[in-house]
Amino acid sequence: MFKIHTAKPEDAAELALLIHSSTNMWYESHGHEKIFRGPAEDCRLFPEVYEDLDPGCCLVAQSEADGRLIGSCFYHPRETHISLGIMNASSQFAGAGIASALLEDIIGIAEDRELPVRLVSSAMNLDSFSLYSRRFFHPYAVYQDMFFRVPAEGGLALIDLPTERVRPATIADVGEIDRLEQEIWRTSRQRDWRYMIENARGYWHCSVIERNGKITGAMASIGHPASNMIGPGVGTSSTEIAALIAAELNQYPGRTPVALIPSNNPKLVAMMYALGGRNCELHLAQAFAETPIIEGIVMPTFMPETC
Incomplete structure (x- = not known):
């Protein structure tokens, strides 16, 4: 057939x-x-x-x-x-x-x-879940899909977020972002970060946050008619990740981006509600064979799906 x-x-x-x-x-x-x-x-x-x-x-x-x-x-x-x-x-x-x-x-x-193989799939699609679980994939993280209505003038913010330590990412940051990903969840995907930061197609924006001169968080986003999402992202602190999310959201005034927020981080989830986030779906991160151990915060996305 x-x-x-x-x-x-x-x-x-x-x-x-x-x-x-x-x-x-x-x-x-x-x-x-x-x-x-x-x-x-x-x-x-x-x-x-x-x-x-x-x-x-x-x-x-x-x-x-x-x-x-x-x-x-x-x-x-x-x-x-x-x-x-x-x-x-x-x-x-x-x-x-x-x-x-x-x-x-x-x-x-x-x-x-x-x-190992990894994927992120909708928790609503039980046919898809069955397809993967029959082949021995197993969930290791739950994410809340949250959408945010960014005001036309931008300016989404929360009190006490360390936004002053957020800056645009540069190609020179790729090695440090890779180091951070390997520390947090033993994952390496340098060419993805390089591709998004270079932004040859004009869809992407990337930010990093520093603490004492060291990168402790990175966040990308895409603004395309088929995908307006915040992520991928990685970091060591809920407040720093929240500051990065706010910075990326404000790249899209008047739009409604979506971010996948880890449900096992109630502090970060609460800050996202305070930013105006509303749940629209749940997704499961699943693995075949080795399951990644996450010692920090990881945010997947659907473009590029390299988590």
């Missing part, structure tokens, strides 16, 4: 349409609003950014009957792990085993490289 192979750069438009239609259809069929409210063209963000970061790391399922792409999944090999990115399957082929076949191939790639 279908064959799996590596996507080609010329598949970008068809991939965008598949991501847009299948994601929106799932949410609407379960009584929720669309995730992607603009045209399908907006979802070219995914194949374009991931081809920049990880050329040739998207598997597609192609219908043998008519050649259409009916499933896709991006994966992101890093020094310490492989991250499973956005997965989509055409609703017309529900139950055909597309997602299972894509997942199995990516697990095989990870096992060949002797690396």
